[in-house]
Amino acid sequence: MMTEEVKFSEINKVISLRKEGRHEEALKALLKAAERADNFVLQARYAKILSTLDSSVLKNRPSIKVAVLSSFTDKFLCDILKFWLFVAGFNAEFFESEYGTMTQTILDSESKLYQFDPDIIWIFTTFMDIKIRSDFERPQEQVLHDIDEVIEGYSSLWGVLQNRCRAYIIQNNADLPPYRTFGNFDGILPNGYLNILRRYNSSLLESLREGVMVFDLEYISSLWGKERWFELTQWYNSKIPFNLDAVGEVAYQVAWLIAAIKGKARKCLVLDLDNTLWGGVIGDDGLHGIVLGDGPVGEAFVDFQQYILELKKRGIILAVCSKNDEANAKEPFLKHPDMRLKLEDISVFKANWANKADNIKEIASILNIGLDSIVFVDDNPAEREIVESFLPQIVVPAMPEDPSCFRQTLDSGRYFETLAISAEDSKRTEYYRINAVRDNAKKDFCDLISYLKGLEMVAIIGSFDEFHLPRVVQLINKSNQFHLTTTRYSENEVKAMACDPYTICQHFSLKDKFGDNGLIAVVILKKVNDDEYVIDTWCMSCRVLSRGMEEFICQNLIEICTKRGLKRMLGVYIPSAKNGLVADLYSRLGFLPTTVEENGNTHWQLDLLKASDKLVTHIRSSNQ
């Protein structure tokens, strides 16, 4: 989360980009900085900047006409709603009713409202519009009668609107104010103000008809915090009926409801696995090592899965996109007792080592849905960035670090708003799963190189000193997938090798623009004879896979061995149940095969005198 000061300076950067005519970049930076929780001053700036960007960068979005009818000043709302509708995928035009003329505007058949021909009419009422006298001594029938009368009033306005135009109607319910003249007893008094409004809200829902939807302002005011919501300084001066700082939240929420009305709600949730659906890495930690089930963190992952399962039950299609071996990735779904999600809940299951943007494109193509129907959830900011930058149509929520907040983050995005449920919904997964079997996807590679360059990766090379020893030992003994020889060494053994002049011991750390990945690779080379050293151990954390780290390490080893005057570098691959991932590593790096043993071990060599071409990598060494 950026602080307010940082936000303002980001906005100044956006403005300089705009001045330089770099509108595309300005828009990207603007969308990155803007959050619904930002205060009104910021929201107003976002709206203003968007309106000044070159129209060529704002294209490719369907236009939508929205009429906002209210009994107060609504210009401030329209400007900011335009911004958040843009985020939700629309170019919006607005019609605003003149102050205090909502009813007249609707009833006058000549009014400009009908010339405007809106797609959406938003009747923005608040509790202040529900003028029912709350005298606790009044007979209840009278109060009920009054409530009915207010509802009938709105209902007949809906009728007029529906007769005269094609617009879909959204109407607010009443935001319950926090004042209670009777204290807790207010809820017990049938004719107390609080209960009148509660009753009004439930009657409003009962009176809905086709083409009319309620916008739950009561929910949003609670969510935002009623004490601040009802700071009404701006009401008395400018007839703005809630705290202006909540405008971003209101606009965001209604934007996604409007998206649903226009059929643009998201349909499909693509999920990462490791550290998203469970804690830990299945390939390294194994079925019994992942965190899921008992314990504080394990329970949070279970609850997140339960939430996803509920989305699936209401018709959201689920897909998996994970960097894993497929068999490893599926194991928890098949065998872990605390998995809420089962394989049959997943319509498309992609577990491989290709980049996720390509995988998601393929998922969309298999399911035959647009990229703009997808929400992608991944704990890893680097993966999110690649998907976001290559596939901007996809919504990629910024997941928090703590899994206990995953459910909240995904839910509050409002990507899956709906207007109705149908029996079809719950069958949708099955339908898509069967469809997915005929996998006719075309591969279309995104520009991985520019992505890797953009990561600004820097590697730090070091020895096995006291400071790094514990992590070196841990990595050697914990790695399963990227571990060529599956060696396991104790701390004392590693120490001894580190002191031996005929053993080369290197560790590698990797930083990128998202932060420090820490010590992620360890290599040990042992002397065979005066001309040859063999790679005894090479293990690496899978979280940095496919980033060019293998090439970087190999290049570093070539340089070291060349300096020592060696002629050849040897490599061995000893297959295990989990290291299939690196079976072809040496071949990829330009080693030539020499022998294959009966047990499957393969031996490789690299002629250092001939290895003149440098391996391509986009990682810079910090020592250079």
Added chain:
Amino acid sequence: MDIHDVIKQLNVIFCEVFDDDSLDINETTTAGSVDQWDSFGHITMILAVERVFKIRFTTAEIAETKKPGQNVGTFVNMIQKKLGKIDV
């Protein structure tokens, strides 16, 4: 904070709120002479002033600024008064 400092800071706020770098306000500047200084711009500007100067206007003070004939000078006086109170 002297009157020139307040006007200088106010000018920055005006440029941001009205998205116009060329604005150069003084005490006599009125709403009529600034493009976009409508009622919406007025509210935005008040909230921005509250944030930058870390002060809070009362409903009555805001009402005062909306009276006809008010200008930047009115704002400057109000801000100085508020800031003075904090110093004491």
